[in-house]
Amino acid sequence: xKTTNKMLxxxxxYLVTDSTQAVLGDRDLAALVRQALExxxxxxxxRDKISDTATLIDTATRLHNLTREYGVPLxxxxxxxxxxxxxxxxxxxxxxxxxxxxxxxxLGPEAIIGVTCSTVxxxxxxxxxxxxxxxxxxxFSTPTKKNTKAVIGTAGTxxxxxxxxxxxxxxxxxxxxxxGGINASNVQRVIYQSKSTxxxxxxxxxxxxIVAAEAPRQAxxxxxxxxxxxxxxxxxxxxxxGNVQELMRKVVGVVKEVGIVQPLCHNMTNLVVQNFTxxxxxxxxxxxxxxxxxxxxxxLAKLDGAxxxxxxxxxxxxxxxxxxxxxxxxxxxxxxxxxxxxAGGSRLRRDAVQKLMAGGYFDxxxxxxxxxxxxxxxxxxxxxxxxxxxxxxxxxMDKARAVKKLATRERNVVVMTGAVDCISDGERxxxxxxxxxxxxxxxxxxxxxxxxxxAFTAVEKEDKxxxxxxxxxxxxxxxxxxxxxxxxxxxxxxxxxxxxxxxxIAKQSEEGDGVWLAAAKVEAVExx
Numbered sequence: 001x002k003t004t005n006k007m008l009x010x011x012x013x014y015l016v017t018d019s020t021q022a023v024l025g026d027r028d029l030a031a032l033v034r035q036a037l038e039x040x041x042x043x044x045x046x047r048d049k050i051s052d053t054a055t056l057i058d059t060a061t062r063l064h065n066l067t068r069e070y071g072v073p074l075x076x077x078x079x080x081x082x083x084x085x086x087x088x089x090x091x092x093x094x095x096x097x098x099x100x101x102x103x104x105x106x107l108g109p110e111a112i113i114g115v116t117c118s119t120v121x122x123x124x125x126x127x128x129x130x131x132x133x134x135x136x137x138x139x140f141s142t143p144t145k146k147n148t149k150a151v152i153g154t155a156g157t158x159x160x161x162x163x164x165x166x167x168x169x170x171x172x173x174x175x176x177x178x179x180g181g182i183n184a185s186n187v188q189r190v191i192y193q194s195k196s197t198x199x200x201x202x203x204x205x206x207x208x209x210i211v212a213a214e215a216p217r218q219a220x221x222x223x224x225x226x227x228x229x230x231x232x233x234x235x236x237x238x239x240x241x242g243n244v245q246e247l248m249r250k251v252v253g254v255v256k257e258v259g260i261v262q263p264l265c266h267n268m269t270n271l272v273v274q275n276f277t278x279x280x281x282x283x284x285x286x287x288x289x290x291x292x293x294x295x296x297x298x299x300l301a302k303l304d305g306a307x308x309x310x311x312x313x314x315x316x317x318x319x320x321x322x323x324x325x326x327x328x329x330x331x332x333x334x335x336x337x338x339x340x341x342x343a344g345g346s347r348l349r350r351d352a353v354q355k356l357m358a359g360g361y362f363d364x365x366x367x368x369x370x371x372x373x374x375x376x377x378x379x380x381x382x383x384x385x386x387x388x389x390x391x392x393x394x395x396x397m398d399k400a401r402a403v404k405k406l407a408t409r410e411r412n413v414v415v416m417t418g419a420v421d422c423i424s425d426g427e428r429x430x431x432x433x434x435x436x437x438x439x440x441x442x443x444x445x446x447x448x449x450x451x452x453x454x455a456f457t458a459v460e461k462e463d464k465x466x467x468x469x470x471x472x473x474x475x476x477x478x479x480x481x482x483x484x485x486x487x488x489x490x491x492x493x494x495x496x497x498x499x500x501x502x503x504x505i506a507k508q509s510e511e512g513d514g515v516w517l518a519a520a521k522v523e524a525v526e527x528x
Contacts, residue, residue: 007073007089009112010042011133011203013224014177016077018211019048019059030062036210037070039220042203045092045114047077060086073112080106090114092135095122100129114177118150123160127167127174135205136160138180139190140358142207151180153358154193155377155409161196179205184222185327188231189361193411203227232333233361240463244430244524247466252514254460254470259285259510263458264305265451268292268322270312270341273444276495280448283502284474285510286455294324301325301332306454309362310447312341314352326360335363335457335464339450343367343374350374363457363464365406366415366450369394376406396420396431397527404429404527413464415453417446421472424527425465432469433521434476436483441491449475469522477519478502 015036018024024032033044044067046060060076064086067074073089076082078097083090090112093103103113114133115126123134138151150156157178164174178190182204194201206223213219241247265281266289267274274290281288291300297307307329309322329336343353353375356362365375369392392399399422407414408426416422421432439445453471460467478501482488485497505516 007071009073009089009132009175011175011177012042012227013040013220014043014045014179014203014205015041015210015220016045016047016179016205016207017063018207019050023208023212029059030066032211032216033063034066035215035217036220037066037072039210039217040224041072041210041220043073043075045075045077045205046088047092049077053079053082056082057085060088064088075112075114083107083111090132092116100126100131104130116179117160118152118156120160120163123163124167127164127170130171131174133175133177133202134160134164135177135179136201137178137205139178140181140186142181151358154190157190157194157201158196158409161194161199161201165196165198175202177201177203177205182206183209184219184226185331186360187223187226188229189330191227192231192234193361195411231330231361233330233335233363235462238462240428241466242428244522247430247469248517248520248522250466251470251473251517251520252509252512254456254466255284255474255506255509256512257459258455259506261459262287263455264289264300264303265455265458266291266297266300266305266307266325267310267451268294268318268325269308269310269339269447269451272312273310273447276444277448277451279499280502281451281455283499284452284455284506286451286458288451292318292321294321294328297325297328301328301334304334304458306335306337306458308337308339308450308454309356310339310341310450311343311349311352311356312339312447314349319352319355322356323359326356326362330360335454335461336360337364337366337450337454337457338362339447340365340367340371340375341447343371362410362412364413364415364453364468365410366417366446366453366468368417368446369399369402372402372406372414372416376402376409392418396422397525400424400429400431400525400527413468415468415472417449421476423465423468423472428465429525429527430465430469431523431525432472432476433523434473434480434519436476436479438483438488438491438494439476439479442495473517473520473522474502474505477516478505480519481505481516 064074075090075092076088077092092114094116112132115131116135117123136157141151210216210219265286278288403414403416403422403424407424413425423430452475453468456467456471482497482501488494488497
């Protein structure tokens with residue numbers, strides 16, 4: 001088998017057909033594929049696990065006539081015999097289908113052969129075995145393929161891409177496409193967060209996003225547009241502060257900017273802390289909004305503020321509202337902070353973390369050690385009792401490694417709070433030694449810190465490490481100042497003094513007075 005006239009193979013938008021009644025309905029598949037090709041689909045895979053061989057060959061012949069008209073390759077799922085019968089450009093095989101070596105022997109050296117991979121070992125074997133491309137996934141859970149082995153997400157995809165980049169014995173470059181639950185609402189995030197240090201995806205494969213669409217041509221066209229456009233939350237690529245000294249010189253200016261702009265802080269948070277959180281937001285100069293119904297987010301996301309998703313009191317309905325709001329803010333490029341409160345405290349919370357991490361992009365993830373380790377997916381060296389974290393026995397460098405690893409994986413900023421706080425974006429990692437023990441003796445301290453940092457991300461969108469650092473220093477130095485006040489005798493008298501200190505520092509910063517920042521204890525660490 002030969003690719004027709006050395007047909008150009010582009011994987012950008014890879015259409016996998018679905019002939020089932022539930023997805024295709026009563027529509028004509030060939031007519032739908034034509035519309036998809038007109039919309040910009042770059043490669044087509046005919047997948048039909050139901051029809052008999054004669055029907056498969058007839059339909060594949062019709063589809064091949066179409067794809068050749070548009071200069072687009074046609075691949076057949078699994079059935080090498082059908083591919084040979086119609087002269088298709090290649091096949092795609094799964095781990096349980098015909099093995100790669102046999103398919104290559106039957107189809108010849110120039111045929112396009114793709115292999116489904118969900119693990120590093122599967123990708124390694126397929127790459128060495130001569131696959132033309134890898135279909136990596138499933139990215140998300142999907143109803144179109146019931147025997148999905150594993151949902152690997154962007155993190156698993158990135159791991160496979162990292163491994164391929166490190167392979168030096170490949171006979172040729174292996175193309176990669178992600179598949180599984182990809183649609184217009186998540187395609188940009190998939191491409192952005194899957195990108196490894198040395199390579200990204202060559203394309204995305206979609207099924208229902210086009211086949212089930214009311215207007216396949218427009219659906220394909222919109223996907224092509226999104227694929228070729230950086231996500232709104234990615235930033236402009238402007239140079240960031242390279243060291244602690246540069247960051248510190250800008251902190252006061254960012255605090256001042258919050259007071260000038262008065263950004264909206266949309267909090268989807270637990271009932272216990274709403275009043276305290278709102279008062280803290282007002283004290284630093286922000287504009288708090290407590291709104292837990294996701295239907296409001298589409299309007300609120302347009303107001304150039306930030307969203308906090310605080311998992312303090314999760315419910316099934318609440319998680320659905322969180323995801324709806326998250327996607328609205330992602331669409332508008334407005335920053336979102338995730339506070340996975342008590343993430344390891346119950347099965348409900350662990351499941352909620354998984355759904356939320358799959359549901360959209362978080363600019364900042366803030367949590368204590370136990371919470372961050374649950375999000376990372378590694379073993380926690382600290383116990384969690386409900387929403388409270390136990391005593392840590394983890395070294396500072398191990399915490400820094402965990403924070404850097406998560407930030408690198410998610411391509412965002414991670415803040416781990418504790419006796420020593422850690423901030424990282426995967427490139428810069430900072431330790432902050434400010435704060436006061438009284439913060440740990442009041443309800444909602446961590447929740448209000450999340451809201452504070454979110455206000456800073458709203459005004460400092462380009463360098464979110466700077467935003468997180470400024471919010472953290474304001475919060476913790478205010479706590480230190482409050483604890484020194486003579487009227488403070490314990491947690492009950494600490495809270496009003498703390499709010500006063502936040503307001504005082506914010507006003508000093510608005511006047512250009514940064515004397516308060518002399519108390520900052522920040523250091524950069526090199527993490528291997």
